[in-house]
Amino acid sequence: MLQIDCPWCGMREEMEFSYGGQAHVAYPKDPHAVSDEDWAQYLFMRDNPKGLFLERWVHSQGCRRWFNVERHTVTHEITAVYKPGEPPPAAKP
Amino acid sequence: MTASTDRVSPLENWTARFAAASATPVQFSIREVAFATHINLRVDAAAFGAKVRAVLGCDLPVVANTWTTGGECSAIWLGPDEWLVVAPDGRNESFCADLRTALSGVHHAVTDLSANRTMLEIAGSDARVALAKGCPLDLHGSAFKPPQSAQSLLAKSQVLLQCVDANPVIRVFVRNSFAAYVAEWLLDAAAELAASRNLDTPRIANRLA
Numbered sequence A: 001m002l003q004i005d006c007p008w009c010g011m012r013e014e015m016e017f018s019y020g021g022q023a024h025v026a027y028p029k030d031p032h033a034v035s036d037e038d039w040a041q042y043l044f045m046r047d048n049p050k051g052l053f054l055e056r057w058v059h060s061q062g063c064r065r066w067f068n069v070e071r072h073t074v075t076h077e078i079t080a081v082y083k084p085g086e087p088p089p090a091a092k093p
Numbered sequence B: 001m002t003a004s005t006d007r008v009s010p011l012e013n014w015t016a017r018f019a020a021a022s023a024t025p026v027q028f029s030i031r032e033v034a035f036a037t038h039i040n041l042r043v044d045a046a047a048f049g050a051k052v053r054a055v056l057g058c059d060l061p062v063v064a065n066t067w068t069t070g071g072e073c074s075a076i077w078l079g080p081d082e083w084l085v086v087a088p089d090g091r092n093e094s095f096c097a098d099l100r101t102a103l104s105g106v107h108h109a110v111t112d113l114s115a116n117r118t119m120l121e122i123a124g125s126d127a128r129v130a131l132a133k134g135c136p137l138d139l140h141g142s143a144f145k146p147p148q149s150a151q152s153l154l155a156k157s158q159v160l161l162q163c164v165d166a167n168p169v170i171r172v173f174v175r176n177s178f179a180a181y182v183a184e185w186l187l188d189a190a191a192e193l194a195a196s197r198n199l200d201t202p203r204i205a206n207r208l209a
């Protein structure tokens, strides 16, 4: 069981949250302009790192807000939590 | 809206069982608070809180998981731009209309949710322990006290908890279709606490003798 630090509600148990997959996957600016291959790449292909991963979570049973989490996929250690629109920790100066 | 006489609350038929479970109110009591006005309000409180206050007589709490009260209303924080306004029975239509008028031209949403949830009010020294049996929140008196509220799970059912008194008195907002299940679960949790106390009392008394 993870303890996840909701940016609004604070530390809550994992059962209150739902997982949203990889973060920072940008919607194509013009979906009609991308090739079938690039569209499939956008829709289906995700990173699967062994190590730190930036991912989306939603506090579905709490404040129902989406946010981003930096989690280690081996140890499950959460090293950062940040709101949508905020830069990921590595990108911070 | 005038209260019609043929309304049935989700826990209408539970009055006798609630009364029986509330026989020792120092330890535990439970009752339904039915038919309150519930309005979901989404708006930028920093910019337009004053307009809301002019209608409701109540400030929107900006601290996460807290509630405020004023006039006829309570406002409970649901999210950074979302609140549940709770008011007496029958005020839903006029408050919704007045809020929409006050916020016209402002990006907002006013939704009458009065038929969405009912409230269970539980109190007494066993109330926190009974809730804690099925809720992942820290419900200790030092951690959950007025003016706090929280949305979480109670026995797998989504609930909104409002601590209205440190004694404690805790309101459990539950969706109508889950109300009977949650009520049954709470009565069972409280019964178990009462039973264990009845078992323990002679044992403790013997030990002290």
Ligand SMILES: [Zn+2]
Pocket (backbone or CB within 6 Å): A006, A007, A008, A009, A010, A059, A062, A063, A064, A065
């Ligand atoms: Zn939250």
